[in-house]
Amino acid sequence: xxxxxxxxxxxxxxxxxxxxxxxxxxxxxxxxxxxxxxxxxxxxxxxxxxxxxxxxxxxxxxxxxxxxxxxxxxxxxxxxxxxxxxxxxxxxxxxxxxxxxxxxxxxxxxxxxxxxxxxxxxxxxxxxxxxxxxxxxxxxxxxxxxxxxxxxxxxxxxxxxxxxxxxxxxxxxxxxxxxxxxxxxxxxxxxxxxxxxxxxxxxxxxxxxxxxxxxxxxxxxxxxxxxxxxxxxxxxxxxxxxxxxxxxxxxxxxxxxxxxxxxxxxxxxxxxxxxxxxxxxxxxxxxxxxxxxxxxxxxxxxxxxxxxxxxxxxxxxxxxxxxxxxxxxxxxxxxxxxxxxxxxxxxxxxxxxxxxxxxxxxxxxxxxxxxxxxxxxxxxxxxxxxxxxxxxxxxxxxxxxxxxxxxxxxxxxxxxxxxxxxxxxxxxxxxxxxxxxxxxxxxxxxxxxxxxxxxxxxxxxxxxxxxxxxxxxxxxxxxxxxxxxxxxxxxxxxxxxxxxxxxxxxxxxxxxxxxxxxxxxxxxxxxxxxxxxxxxxxxxxxxxxxxxxxxxxxxxxxxxxxxxxxxxxxxxxxxxxxxxxxxxxxxxxxxxxxxxxxxxxxxxxxxxxxxxxxxxxxxxxxxxxxxxxxxxxxxxxxxxxxxxxxxxxxxxxxxxxxxxxxxxxxxxxxxxxxxxxxxxxxxxxxxxxxxxxxxxxxxxxxxxxxxxxxxxxxxxxxxxxxxxxxxxxxxxxxxxxxxxxxxxxxxx
Amino acid sequence: xxxxxxxxxxxxxxxxxxxxxxxxxxxxxxxxxxxxxxxxxxxxxxxxxxxxxxxxxxxxxxxxxxxxxxxxxxxxxxxxxxxxxxxxxxxxxxxxxxxxxxxxxxxxxxxxxxxxxxxxxxxxxxxxxxxxxxxxxxxxxxxxxxxxxxxxxxxxxxxxxxxxxxxxxxxxxxxxxxxxxxxxxxxxxxxxxxxxxxxxxxxxxxxxxxxxxxxxx
Numbered sequence: 001x002x003x004x005x006x007x008x009x010x011x012x013x014x015x016x017x018x019x020x021x022x023x024x025x026x027x028x029x030x031x032x033x034x035x036x037x038x039x040x041x042x043x044x045x046x047x048x049x050x051x052x053x054x055x056x057x058x059x060x061x062x063x064x065x066x067x068x069x070x071x072x073x074x075x076x077x078x079x080x081x082x083x084x085x086x087x088x089x090x091x092x093x094x095x096x097x098x099x100x101x102x103x104x105x106x107x108x109x110x111x112x113x114x115x116x117x118x119x120x121x122x123x124x125x126x127x128x129x130x131x132x133x134x135x136x137x138x139x140x141x142x143x144x145x146x147x148x149x150x151x152x153x154x155x156x157x158x159x160x161x162x163x164x165x166x167x168x169x170x171x172x173x174x175x176x177x178x179x180x181x182x183x184x185x186x187x188x189x190x191x192x193x194x195x196x197x198x199x200x201x202x203x204x205x206x207x208x209x210x211x212x213x214x215x216x217x218x219x220x221x222x223x224x225x226x227x228x229x230x231x232x233x234x235x236x237x238x239x240x241x242x243x244x245x246x247x248x249x250x251x252x253x254x255x256x257x258x259x260x261x262x263x264x265x266x267x268x269x270x271x272x273x274x275x276x277x278x279x280x281x282x283x284x285x286x287x288x289x290x291x292x293x294x295x296x297x298x299x300x301x302x303x304x305x306x307x308x309x310x311x312x313x314x315x316x317x318x319x320x321x322x323x324x325x326x327x328x329x330x331x332x333x334x335x336x337x338x339x340x341x342x343x344x345x346x347x348x349x350x351x352x353x354x355x356x357x358x359x360x361x362x363x364x365x366x367x368x369x370x371x372x373x374x375x376x377x378x379x380x381x382x383x384x385x386x387x388x389x390x391x392x393x394x395x396x397x398x399x400x401x402x403x404x405x406x407x408x409x410x411x412x413x414x415x416x417x418x419x420x421x422x423x424x425x426x427x428x429x430x431x432x433x434x435x436x437x438x439x440x441x442x443x444x445x446x447x448x449x450x451x452x453x454x455x456x457x458x459x460x461x462x463x464x465x466x467x468x469x470x471x472x473x474x475x476x477x478x479x480x481x482x483x484x485x486x487x488x489x490x491x492x493x494x495x496x497x498x499x500x501x502x503x504x505x506x507x508x509x510x511x512x513x514x515x516x517x518x519x520x521x522x523x524x525x526x527x528x529x530x531x532x533x534x535x536x537x538x539x540x541x542x543x544x545x546x547x548x549x550x551x552x553x554x555x556x557x558x559x560x561x562x563x564x565x566x567x568x569x570x571x572x573x574x575x576x577x578x579x580x581x582x583x584x585x586x587x588x589x590x591x592x593x594x595x596x597x598x599x600x601x602x603x604x605x606x607x608x609x610x611x612x613x614x615x616x617x618x619x620x621x622x623x624x625x626x627x628x629x630x631x632x633x634x635x636x637x638x639x640x641x642x643x644x645x646x647x648x649x650x651x652x653x654x655x656x657x658x659x660x661x662x663x664x665x666x667x668x669x670x671x672x673x674x675x676x677x678x679x680x681x682x683x684x685x686x687x688x689x690x691x692x693x694x695x696x697x698x699x700x701x702x703x704x705x706x707x708x709x710x711x712x713x714x715x716x717x718x719x720x721x722x723x724x725x726x727x728x729x730x731x732x733x734x735x736x737x738x739x740x741x742x743x744x745x746x747x748x
Numbered sequence: 749x750x751x752x753x754x755x756x757x758x759x760x761x762x763x764x765x766x767x768x769x770x771x772x773x774x775x776x777x778x779x780x781x782x783x784x785x786x787x788x789x790x791x792x793x794x795x796x797x798x799x800x801x802x803x804x805x806x807x808x809x810x811x812x813x814x815x816x817x818x819x820x821x822x823x824x825x826x827x828x829x830x831x832x833x834x835x836x837x838x839x840x841x842x843x844x845x846x847x848x849x850x851x852x853x854x855x856x857x858x859x860x861x862x863x864x865x866x867x868x869x870x871x872x873x874x875x876x877x878x879x880x881x882x883x884x885x886x887x888x889x890x891x892x893x894x895x896x897x898x899x900x901x902x903x904x905x906x907x908x909x910x911x912x913x914x915x916x917x918x919x920x921x922x923x924x925x926x927x928x929x930x931x932x933x934x935x936x937x938x939x940x941x942x943x944x945x946x947x948x949x950x951x952x953x954x955x956x957x958x959x960x961x962x963x964x965x
Binding site: 411412413480485486487488490491492493494495497498499500501502503504505506507508510511512513516520541542545548 | 777780783784796799801802804805806807808811841844846848867870887888891892902905906909910913914939940942943947948949950951952
């Protein structure tokens with residue numbers, strides 16, 4: 001019932017929004033004519049002296065001046081509409097399971113475009129400048145910054161072959177065959193020459209990263225396939241840029257000579273390598289800057305965003321590949337920046353990137369829909385149908401042919417299923433549309449645009465919708481739920497060294513050898529320059545371990561009852577492991593002051609009373625189980641609270657009483673949702689703390705924990721911890737403090 | 749390289765069947781073996797230690813030990829050799845073969861078990877079939893040894909945490925006073941399930957039949 005009410009409320013809201021939007025477009029024009037009226041109304045003083053016939057108007061209490069805010073108003077309205085749409089889809093669960101979000105958004109765009117057209121207004125179109133300069137960079141930056149480096153570099157060869165050779169093949173095949181098609185008399189498109197066809201081919205041949213991301217994110221395919229298709233869509237930008245400019249230049253000139261073709265090849269290398277170089281330079285600059293930001297943590301995220309955006313724009317200045325520049329910048333910057341910035345900044349960067357890319361993506365698809373309705377079309381049956389067929393055909397042929405060659409060099413071969421998914425996942429998207437929009441020749445342009453839009457619609461709708469059932473049908477391997485495991489990390493590193501060693505024994509300078517060399521170079525030279533302070537010496541295993549601890553603590557805060565969590569932190573209470581007891585305990589115990597405890601309880605009470613509904617839709621726009629979302633200090637307080645309680649129950653009670661802790665190894669055992677009442681009358685050091693577990697929910701835990709416990713707990717902890725090392729992590733995380741200090745490692 | 753002539757094609761064939769390499773690969777590995785051993789028939793630990801590229805490897809000792817470990821010879825013996833011949837060398841190398849397109853699922857499973865077992869043997873230095881905490885700590889210490897002066901504390905904490913993780917995933921209902929003795933092979937396999945050893949643990953060199961043997965020295 002509530003859902004239906006919400007749904008209808010949502011619909012009415014959306015409808016209202018449509019009307020307001022359309023209305024604003026209309027009133028905006030209407031007011032252009034009446035521009036003079038408001039202003040005269042606003043300054044009666046000036047006028048009443050000059051114009052004797054005008055009698056004095058009353059001071060306007062309320063005036064309407066829309067033009068003043070028109071542009072930002074409309075932009076905000078559009079974005080709001082887009083986001084409301086996104087919300088709306090999730091209220092209707094059945095639809096969002098079948099239809100990918102991108103399709104729904106295009107559909108909405110179509111509707112809006114239709115409404116605006118019905119009102120005979122001019123709709124905002126997906127302007128190329130808007131697209132390339134404002135909408136595309138956030139998406140690419142988001143993808144590049146969080147690119148899985150290991151998978152990417154391991155499959156780099158394959159990705160490059162698909163991106164470069166595959167796109168070239170597509171472009172020439174489609175262009176050439178379309179030219180042949182245009183020669184058919186019945187098509188009436190004989191005026192399209194070879195160069196134009198090749199230009200068209202180069203526009204339509206590139207796999208689009210936005211569309212791929214949008215669709216693949218929802219199907220959770222295994223990492224290999226994801227990185228193959230996605231990596232290809234990123235790296236083919238260089239090819240597209242070169243081909244597009246090449247053919248555009250020459251379609252005016254009319255002919256292409258061999259010299260020009262050679263220059264084209266050279267240009268390809270310049271564009272791609274130049275783009276990467278620009279990105280690397282800005283990345284290093286960004287990393288270097290982040291080294292000094294310890295005093296102004298608040299602006300740290302801005303550096304990341306601005307340097308990356310500058311990298312993109314600088315590359316675009318020289319007609320280099322902006323996308324590759326952006327990716328290179330993000331990849332280079334990330335490890336160093338993350339070692340330098342605070343956790344809050346890291347969270348901010350992550351959130352903002354996801355937010356911007358989400359908004360951008362939504363807007364792109366809606367605008368695509370609107371532009372479809374709006375744009376002048378030139379529908380030519382033969383041209384469009386053949387384009388579609390040829391695109392599909394060339395994609396399939398290209399993938400199959402290239403895989404045949406690639407498999408000779410790959411260790412992990414690509415099976416037929418993999419090939420199918422790669423071919424099927426070659427979606428076209430807004431980049432093709434924008435490139436088409438940039439064309440200058442108007443007659444051919446409209447025909448091309450129509451064909452491009454048709455292909456985009458087909459790939460996004462048909463392929464996008466059917467890929468999920470196909471993946472299920474073919475039982476393609478899905479993404480494995482990655483549970484951060486310290487064992488896996490240890491063995492990943494172990495394997496790296498082992499394979500490097502075996503390779504050295506064989507005398508073969510393989511993949512591992514060069515990776516090892518790069519790592520060592522990184523450690524000895526680069527890290528010293530780009531990472532501040534002592535973090536520059538921290539080995540990866542240790543940073544991983546620290547991160548894991550944080551995550552564990554976060555998971556605890558989130559879930560509450562976590563009897564099954566692998567207890568990473570419980571090294572302290574690992575009484576099952578020999579030789580561990582005393583030294584471990586003493587290492588980990590902390591001294592907690594009374595005021596701290598009061599703060600702890602306040603913070604925890606606030607935490608536990610928040611109920612958050614996590615949407616487990618696995619979209620990259622959702623940040624479920626985000627380990628770094630909370631403030632670090634809260635986490636620490638929480639950990640300490642639990643430590644304290646655990647300490648109480650372990651060390652100060654007689655074992656026989658402890659029924660509620662079946663396993664010592666489990667750090668966050670049942671007492672999480674039980675309430676402890678500390679009896680004041682008990683002496684602090686005796687073993688008889690009365691533990692009264694009351695089955696109550698988490699929110700009551702702290703409400704119920706009586707104020708009396710504060711006074712009794714404090715002396716106990718003070719007593720207990722007198723012998724222990726005081727922790728230095730309980731100081732407030734001020735602006736100067738290195739917030740990455742772990743409570744476990746006192747030596748860095 | 750006169751010694752190479754004494755190996756007949758027959759022996760290569762037999763070795764190929766036992767280890768799964770092709771004749772070409774065996775020939776190339778034999779060349780390398782000769783290089784390392786200085787044209788003798790056996791290799792000792794010193795020969796392997798003298799490879800300059802290995803000097804920077806934090807787990808060099810373990811790797812070299814693995815070659816001399818009898819458990820890696822697909823037999824049931826324990827202990828270690830003092831010197832190994834080409835056959836033993838090849839057997840150890842065969843653990844690093846990758847699966848091909850034609851490998852069936854059972855074969856892949858068997859491969860994975862074999863590779864995991866190899867890793868297990870590397871960790872379980874005293875050969876009792878269990879990786880104890882002390883042994884695991886040693887592993888982590890060695891991993892961190894070349895990475896700077898982090899100290900024993902970190903290695904201990906990490907190893908402890910890792911042991912705990914193994915214990916909690918494999919033996920979920922341990923009582924508070926139970927004693928987790930060590931990681932057995934089954935537990936080890938369980939925790940490394942996610943890593944897909946059969947595809948990760950391979951050396952590229954051994955896959956392409958027309959190899960480029962770079963003289964690594």
